[in-house]
Amino acid sequence: MTQDADNWDALQSLFHMAEENPAADLDALLREACADPDLRNRARLLILAARETETKESTPSSARKEPDPRMRRIGPYSIVRKLGSGGIGTVYLVERIAGGVVQRAALKVLSLHAAGPFFADRFAREQHILASLDHPNITRMLDAGLSENGEPYLVMEYVDGVHLDTFCDDQSLGVPARLNLFLQVCDAVAYAHRNLVVHLDLKPSNILVHQAEGTVKLLDFGTSKLIQPDSLLTTTVMATPAYASPEQLRNEAVTTACDVYALGAILFELLSGRRPNQDSSVAIMIERSIREMPPEPITGAVTPEAAAHRGVTQTRLLSLLRGDLATIVAKCLTPRPKDRYASVDALITDVQRYMEGRPIMARPQTTTYRLTKFVRRNRKAVVIGVFAVLALIVTSSYALWRQEQAVREGRRAEQMQTFMYRLFKLANSNYMGKPAATVQDFLQLGVRVLPDFIKDPADLRSAQLSLAESMFDNDDFIHAQYVLAKVISSAKAAGDVGSEAEAEGFAGYVAYNLGQGDMGESLTAHALSLARKRGVTPSERVWIEVYYVENRADRGIRSDADGNLLKSAVAEARKENLPERETAFAIGKLADYLSQRGDLDEAQGMAEEAYGIYGREPYAVCDQADTAVLLANIRYNRADYAGSLPLYRQGYEGFKACAGPENLNTLSLQVLMARDMLKLGQAQAVVPMLETALPTWRKTFHDNTDIVAPLVFLARAYIAVGDFTQAETAIQEALKVQQGKVLPNSTRVAVFELLWAQALVGQHRMADALVHAETADKEYADIAVMTPAEKVYAAQAHQLAIDLRSSGGGIAPKK
Amino acid sequence: MLRAWSEGEPASTEALFELVYPDLRRIAGALFRGERPENLLQPTCVVNELFLKLLRQRSLRFEDREHFYSLCARLMRRVLVDHARSEGRQKRDSGVLVPLHDDLLWTDVSPADAIDLDRVLEELERIDPRKCRMLELRFFLGFTADETAELLHISKASVDRDMRFVRAWLIDRLQPG
Numbered sequence: 002m003t004q005d006a007d008n009w010d011a012l013q014s015l016f017h018m019a020e021e022n023p024a025a026d027l028d029a030l031l032r033e034a035c036a037d038p039d040l041r042n043r044a045r046l047l048i049l050a051a052r053e054t055e056t057k058e059s060t061p062s063s064a065r066k067e068p069d070p071r072m073r074r075i076g077p078y079s080i081v082r083k084l085g086s087g088g089i090g091t092v093y094l095v096e097r098i099a100g101g102v103v104q105r106a107a108l109k110v111l112s113l114h115a116a117g118p119f120f121a122d123r124f125a126r127e128q129h130i131l132a133s134l135d136h137p138n139i140t141r142m143l144d145a146g147l148s149e150n151g152e153p154y155l156v157m158e159y160v161d162g163v164h165l166d167t168f169c170d171d172q173s174l175g176v177p178a179r180l181n182l183f184l185q186v187c188d189a190v191a192y193a194h195r196n197l198v199v200h201l202d203l204k205p206s207n208i209l210v211h212q213a214e215g216t217v218k219l220l221d222f223g224t225s226k227l228i229q230p231d232s233l234l235t236t237t238v239m240a241t242p243a244y245a246s247p248e249q250l251r252n253e254a255v256t257t258a259c260d261v262y263a264l265g266a267i268l269f270e271l272l273s274g275r276r277p278n279q280d281s282s283v284a285i286m287i288e289r290s291i292r293e294m295p296p297e298p299i300t301g302a303v304t305p306e307a308a309a310h311r312g313v314t315q316t317r318l319l320s321l322l323r324g325d326l327a328t329i330v331a332k333c334l335t336p337r338p339k340d341r342y343a344s345v346d347a348l349i350t351d352v353q354r355y356m357e358g359r360p361i362m363a364r365p366q367t368t369t370y371r372l373t374k375f376v377r378r379n380r381k382a383v384v385i386g387v388f389a390v391l392a393l394i395v396t397s398s399y400a401l402w403r404q405e406q407a408v409r410e411g412r413r414a415e416q417m418q419t420f421m422y423r424l425f426k427l428a429n430s431n432y433m434g435k436p437a438a439t440v441q442d443f444l445q446l447g448v449r450v451l452p453d454f455i456k457d458p459a460d461l462r463s464a465q466l467s468l469a470e471s472m473f474d475n476d477d478f479i480h481a482q483y484v485l486a487k488v489i490s491s492a493k494a495a496g497d498v499g500s501e502a503e504a505e506g507f508a509g510y511v512a513y514n515l516g517q518g519d520m521g522e523s524l525t526a527h528a529l530s531l532a533r534k535r536g537v538t539p540s541e542r543v544w545i546e547v548y549y550v551e552n553r554a555d556r557g558i559r560s561d562a563d564g565n566l567l568k569s570a571v572a573e574a575r576k577e578n579l580p581e582r583e584t585a586f587a588i589g590k591l592a593d594y595l596s597q598r599g600d601l602d603e604a605q606g607m608a609e610e611a612y613g614i615y616g617r618e619p620y621a622v623c624d625q626a627d628t629a630v631l632l633a634n635i636r637y638n639r640a641d642y643a644g645s646l647p648l649y650r651q652g653y654e655g656f657k658a659c660a661g662p663e664n665l666n667t668l669s670l671q672v673l674m675a676r677d678m679l680k681l682g683q684a685q686a687v688v689p690m691l692e693t694a695l696p697t698w699r700k701t702f703h704d705n706t707d708i709v710a711p712l713v714f715l716a717r718a719y720i721a722v723g724d725f726t727q728a729e730t731a732i733q734e735a736l737k738v739q740q741g742k743v744l745p746n747s748t749r750v751a752v753f754e755l756l757w758a759q760a761l762v763g764q765h766r767m768a769d770a771l772v773h774a775e776t777a778d779k780e781y782a783d784i785a786v787m788t789p790a791e792k793v794y795a796a797q798a799h800q801l802a803i804d805l806r807s808s809g810g811g812i813a814p815k816k
Numbered sequence: 817m818l819r820a821w822s823e824g825e826p827a828s829t830e831a832l833f834e835l836v837y838p839d840l841r842r843i844a845g846a847l848f849r850g851e852r853p854e855n856l857l858q859p860t861c862v863v864n865e866l867f868l869k870l871l872r873q874r875s876l877r878f879e880d881r882e883h884f885y886s887l888c889a890r891l892m893r894r895v896l897v898d899h900a901r902s903e904g905r906q907k908r909d910s911g912v913l914v915p916l917h918d919d920l921l922w923t924d925v926s927p928a929d930a931i932d933l934d935r936v937l938e939e940l941e942r943i944d945p946r947k948c949r950m951l952e953l954r955f956f957l958g959f960t961a962d963e964t965a966e967l968l969h970i971s972k973a974s975v976d977r978d979m980r981f982v983r984a985w986l987i988d989r990l991q992p993g
Contacts, residue, residue: 005985006943016981050991051984282958284885 138189162209203263247290258338265333274307296334539577626655684721725763889952
């Protein structure tokens with residue numbers, strides 16, 4: 002229509018003008034704007050056409066007509082109703098009467114292109130595999146056949162459930178509950194993979210949740226096996242593009258890695274509320290797959306509505322997803338199959354590790370990740386923190402190594418890496434001349450065969466670092482050192498500065514543990530110098546800086562330069578937007594440093610920030626406990642006992658969960674609570690608390706001077722409540738344990754002599770009291786260096802001795 | 817991967833058509849053969865074939881993504897039209913179903929088949945080639961308004977605006993008489 006061509010621009014102007022004035026009288030509007038009656042008429046027609054379709058569209062377009070309404074029966078099954086249809090066929094709810102019982106099932110009629118000409122043969126071949134899939138979370142395949150029209154069909158167990166995503170949103174499930182359901186899904190997929198069956202079309206609408214039981218059922222498992230292998234539809238059409246892996250979109254060979262990808266997409270949706278790249282057309286998704294573009298980060302997908310469905314605010318959901326969960330999802334969604342989790346089992350392991358607050362195996366961009374987390378998990382700082390405080394009270398020489406051992410206990414062998422799993426066979430096969438009997442043997446075997454499994458030198462270094470970590474956790478420091486030396490030289494040769502720095506930092510820590518302080522220092526110092534080079538990620542650098550300072554602190558060195566290093570680590574962590582947990586780690590270290598320097602105001606601000614960050618993390622109970630104790634110590638040192646008590650209590654609960662109820666740190670935190678409670682005049686509550694705890698102390702630390710700490714406070718509590726005989730018993734127990742292990746003229750002995758004297762005064766045994774008061778006074782007088790608290794005790798002992806002497810052993814001294 | 821194509825000799829659009837077209841026809845034929853109407857010819861197939869062919873043929877060169885996708889869309893259009901033509905006009909009722917983006921459901925409004933549509937699109941191409949490209953992208957490749965805007969370096973608002981006009985114009989032109 003050349004007329005339109007001539008007036009094209011004018012036509013558009015009129016059209017858009019009318020669009021912008023929907024309420025105006027159209028004819029009047031056009032007359033005013035345009036003098037040409039023909040053009041006016043054309044414009045009018047177009048505008049009316051647009052308005053007509055608009056109203057039609059606002060009513061939902063009717064569903065396409067039922068494909069086959071005449072088909073009421075298929076084989077021996079009668080159709081109850083249609084359940085749905087997809088790329089490979091239509092699913093019906095069907096019934097069959099067998100043995101007088103009505104059986105319900107889901108029947109899927111496969112479209113011919115999906116079935117292909119050799120469907121019957123293939124089904125016969127695959128049937129036994131599909132029938133053998135017997136898993137509580139997988140719907141069973143019951144039957145198959147050809148309909149009267151020659152269409153192949155499959156019959157499956159019918160599940161009356163809701164789609165996974167709908168279920169989660171209807172119940173407003175939080176992130177942990179969603180992860181639990183997801184693990185059920187993974188479990189089913191892993192089971193099928195072990196039976197050599199891939200799904201290839203995993204998506205929320207293929208996963209039903211039985212509403213009453215809350216169990217998950219996967220549909221359509223095995224269908225993929227029955228689709229004709231050379232069909233054009235096996236990949237692109239069959240899989241739902243949103244959940245299809247890049248290789249499926251590229252029409253390439255499909256493997257279990259496709260299911261890992263789909264699981265990642267499902268997890269993405271369960272957590273964030275929408276599918277990855279939901280707003281992309283299929284064409285663009287294919288482009289992304291061919292260009293191997295990285296997946297969209299999950300944090301970009303979160304909306305306030307999605308957060309509300311998960312029972313949290315958007316900010317909170319974002320902070321939940323940032324970090325480990327984002328890494329897990331990204332690892333599943335990575336474009337190359339080989340970069341994904343090697344198996345669904347490995348994915349399961351990581352999700353579980355996340356839920357338990359342990360480091361995940363997947364790494365984000367940086368390779369130091371696991372090491373970083375490991376170091377934090379070790380919670381060395383808190384060990385020192387707790388004991389520094391305890392030491393102020395009773396002693397100055399606790400054996401640090403014992404506590405570290407206690408912390409590590411119970412964690413042994415937890416660190417088995419995925420790779421190790423594959424070694425079990427080898428371990429039993431005399432590869433090393435004898436079966437591997439211990440974890441250490443096993444790890445050494447791992448080091449030996451690792452290069453057979455991993456060819457890429459960078460990957461090999463990363464795996465070796467993991468092995469060294471495992472060895473370290475199993476106290477095999479010597480071999481850990483050996484493996485790290487290999488990593489360092491290989492990284493150096495390859496110019497891989499990041500790995501070199503990481504391995505050196507770790508090797509420095511190992512050296513400290515072997516008592517090689519000088520070597521430890523030179524290694525961490527060199528790591529620090531490497532940390533400033535290119536190729537080292539901010540995360541690696543922050544860790545190395547913090548760790549360098551920590552190791553120096555172990556050797557008793559704390560200088561301003563160390564403080565500045567910590568400050569720059571914190572600044573970098575903030576600037577580079579490192580994951581909150583890593584930032585909190587550095588902030589916590591700085592707070593610890595500042596508090597030891599006596600900068601309590603600044604320390605408290607920092608500690609509160611770290612505490613706040615961990616408080617927002619769902620599975621950070623252990624880290625939360627660490628920072629709670631750090632903050633509690635600072636508040637205590639500012640004489641804010643009401644402020645420190647609840648934090649010590651939180652720390653105690655956290656340690657009970659993380660390190661176990663019999664762990665020395667856990668027990669020590671109860672002692673710190675007792676100390677606060679005494680300051681707050683709650684001696685009545687201290688007595689039952691410590692009385693309950695003491696049997697555990699006696700059992701675990703039998704004949705060990707550690708038990709002195711609870712005894713001191715129990716004795717004080719007894720005295721405060723007037724139970725002087727019990728106080729005396731506790732004091733005697735403490736002195737007996739210390740006998741021969743503690744120097745006689747030390748504050749640890751003196752403090753008990755003083756308490757003993759006070760207990761005897763309470764019993765009006767003044768002569769005996771005088772003896773102990775004088776002993777305490779004499780011992781304190783011999784001690785050159787004392788803490789402020791000890792000076793107070795020394796003064797008390799001195800005054801008590803004077804009072805008792807002046808009263809002639811018969812009159813109670815004035816308080 | 818796209819940059820791999822920049823190596824080697826440029827090829828004409830016609831050569832490209834000849835290279836990819838037979839496979840696309842084969843796929844289209846397989847998809848339509850005796851099938852239920854819900855088995856749609858997906859743009860996936862076309863884009864895929866094109867991408868993969870180009871990867872194998874290093875002798876191709878693309879100035880940019882706009883060129884590439886415009887070509888995909890035109891190929892898709894041609895496959896559909898040729899298929900409809902070979903089926904003959906008597907089978908009009910079965911029609912050719914194209915996967916439509918939500919806001920492009922207007923083919924339900926007008927019973928035009930692919931051949932009529934093609935004729936009108938040729939007319940649009942002569943009047944306003946740019947709007948024709950835009951329409952092909954959205955209609956035949958299922959591009960979203962955002963993606964179309966990004967590809968053509970214009971705003972989403974102007975894509976929406978142009979599409980409203982083109983759509984009204986097409987409906988008018990497709991009406992019998």
